[in-house]
Amino acid sequence: MEKPLSPSNGHKAPLCACEPTPEEMPLSEREAAIAHHFREIMNLLGLDLEDPSLRDTPYRVAKMYLRELFLGLDPANEPEVRTFPNTYQYKQMVVEKDIRVRSVCEHHFVPIIGVAHVAYIPTDKVVGLSKLNRVVDYFARRPQVQERLTTQIAAFLEEKLGTPHVAVIVDAKHYCVAMRGIQDEASRTLTYEFRGRFQEAETRDVFLRMVGL
Numbered sequence: 197m198e199k200p201l202s203p204s205n206g207h208k209a210p211l212c213a214c215e216p217t218p219e220e221m222p223l224s225e226r227e228a229a230i231a232h233h234f235r236e237i238m239n240l241l242g243l244d245l246e247d248p249s250l251r252d253t254p255y256r257v258a259k260m261y262l263r264e265l266f267l268g269l270d271p272a273n274e275p276e277v278r279t280f281p282n283t284y285q286y287k288q289m290v291v292e293k294d295i296r297v298r299s300v301c302e303h304h305f306v307p308i309i310g311v312a313h314v315a316y317i318p319t320d321k322v323v324g325l326s327k328l329n330r331v332v333d334y335f336a337r338r339p340q341v342q343e344r345l346t347t348q349i350a351a352f353l354e355e356k357l358g359t360p361h362v363a364v365i366v367d368a369k370h371y372c373v374a375m376r377g378i379q380d381e382a383s384r385t386l387t388y389e390f391r392g393r394f395q396e397a398e399t400r401d402v403f404l405r406m407v408g409l
């Protein structure tokens with residue numbers, strides 16, 4: 197069974213038994229190691245690493261991977277989802293739509309760019325709205341497939357918000373479809389996870405109308 201909350205998508209095995217796991221290496225060491233390997237890739241592509249424009253690219257890529265694109269692999273970056281008692285007894289759905297999604301396809305390491313629409317119906321807890329954006333961002337910032345991204349967001353919110361009524365839609369363009377293979381720039385991929393009352397047509401339809409689908 198897949199563990200939806202696994203911070204690193206389950207890819208935790210070290211390269212060989214003699215090497216420390218990535219979690220055991222300080223950030224600067226991991227950066228240096230990634231830069232070293234990326235330099236080899238550039239060498240194999242026949243690029244001139246002495247060129248002033250290319251010289252620092254391996255380090256730039258390593259920094260970008262660890263500090264930006266893949267920061268969601270580090271559990272230390274999990275957003276703190278502080279909730280508040282639902283003292284005003286709000287019983288309807290809360291919808292946060294058009295949340296920016298910037299991820300990377302784990303099959304090809306090219307961008308996945310799109311939006312997510314997230315909704316929940318509170319029971320006794322409500323959450324600061326921007327936390328919903330942060331949760332989407334945390335799970336997006338790692339090598340991903342869109343199906344898993346969708347279920348990871350839903351499972352996390354269900355647990356943290358203490359409500360079974362959670363809905364997530366992800367609508368994204370995959371650059372592995374746009375730039376290679378079939379090279380279809382127009383198509384997008386939609387995935388969804390409807391839990392609790394969002395499995396009922398009436399509730400789901402309200403959500404879909406609110407996000408314009």
Ligand SMILES: [Zn+2]
Binds near residue numbers: 301303305
């Ligand atoms: Zn891909």
